[in-house]
Amino acid sequence: MFTIGDFARHGRVSVRMLRHYDAIGLLRPAQVDPVSGYRFYRAEQLARLNRVIALKDLGFTLQQVQTILDERVGAEELRGMLRLRQVELAQTMAAAATRLAQVEARLRTIASEGRMDSNDVVVKAIPAVRVAELTAVAAGYEPEHITPVAGPLFDQLCRRVADSGLTPAGPTIAYYEPTEDGSGGVVVHAAFPVVAPAPLDRHPAGFAIVDLPALPAAATIVHRGAMDDVLGTAQTLARWIDANGWRSAGFARELYLECPEDRAGWVTELQEPVIQAG
Numbered sequence: 001m002f003t004i005g006d007f008a009r010h011g012r013v014s015v016r017m018l019r020h021y022d023a024i025g026l027l028r029p030a031q032v033d034p035v036s037g038y039r040f041y042r043a044e045q046l047a048r049l050n051r052v053i054a055l056k057d058l059g060f061t062l063q064q065v066q067t068i069l070d071e072r073v074g075a076e077e078l079r080g081m082l083r084l085r086q087v088e089l090a091q092t093m094a095a096a097a098t099r100l101a102q103v104e105a106r107l108r109t110i111a112s113e114g115r116m117d118s119n120d121v122v123v124k125a126i127p128a129v130r131v132a133e134l135t136a137v138a139a140g141y142e143p144e145h146i147t148p149v150a151g152p153l154f155d156q157l158c159r160r161v162a163d164s165g166l167t168p169a170g171p172t173i174a175y176y177e178p179t180e181d182g183s184g185g186v187v188v189h190a191a192f193p194v195v196a197p198a199p200l201d202r203h204p205a206g207f208a209i210v211d212l213p214a215l216p217a218a219a220t221i222v223h224r225g226a227m228d229d230v231l232g233t234a235q236t237l238a239r240w241i242d243a244n245g246w247r248s249a250g251f252a253r254e255l256y257l258e259c260p261e262d263r264a265g266w267v268t269e270l271q272e273p274v275i276q277a278g
Helices: 004-011 015-023 045-057 062-070 075-112 143-164 231-243
Strands: 039-041 122-126 129-138 173-178 186-195 208-212 215-224 246-248 253-258 267-276
Touching (some): 004 015, 004 039, 004 045, 015 039, 045 062, 045 075, 143 173, 143 186, 186 208, 215 231, 231 267
Antiparallel strands (some): 122 215, 129 186, 129 208, 173 253, 246 267, 253 267
8 A cells, every 4th residue: 555645656646636536536545544534545546547647638627537437438448538539639739839820920921011022023924834733622711721721632633643644844833712602712723734735624643634824914922931921922912013003813823933841941933913903
């Protein structure tokens, strides 16, 4: 038998916590001295303590923990519950990290307002290009909606183009357009310039071959860094368009010039179709 202090040390918990667990009936001591009131625990009670701590740390309330343990959930079922809760917490943490990154990107944009160099904006003609294309729908334009759709879409497209035998003809392109149902969704187009004889609704490799039309005039700017940080560059381009007598005339494109594994080294040209205002 162990004193409460020794049991706390072996279980890597506090004495105060063990007293609380005793008070609510979650983990009773094996024996209590009737004279001194000292609590004593057995080594086999560490198994219940481990379950209590694991469930609590995974976000279950103590009442839920007690219900689970009192129902004598088996070890394999308990491991399944823990794994499920683990996945849920990992997803929550990933979502929180994404939101934090977006806030930081927005703050960087606010801090750089009026300081980003718009002299790098160039208006030029963009020639027509034939591309292999896959599409999917994202819930909105926010990075947390676009990135999980666009990334896998490009991975899939690159594999299919490689397997198709078509010859690549330039860097990849992305463009976006709203869904027609008014839901606020976004159709994400992942495109890969290829040498192909003609447009095709569905290639045997599972993608379409389409012709992106020429853009007589596009306001362009080069963004350096991860696309999660593109907001400042995109807004610099928007301000330049508005300040220089142009207006948007179609769906913008992203031309991925360099895409190393470290996304901080990405180089992307933003292309906004424009016409003279008024």
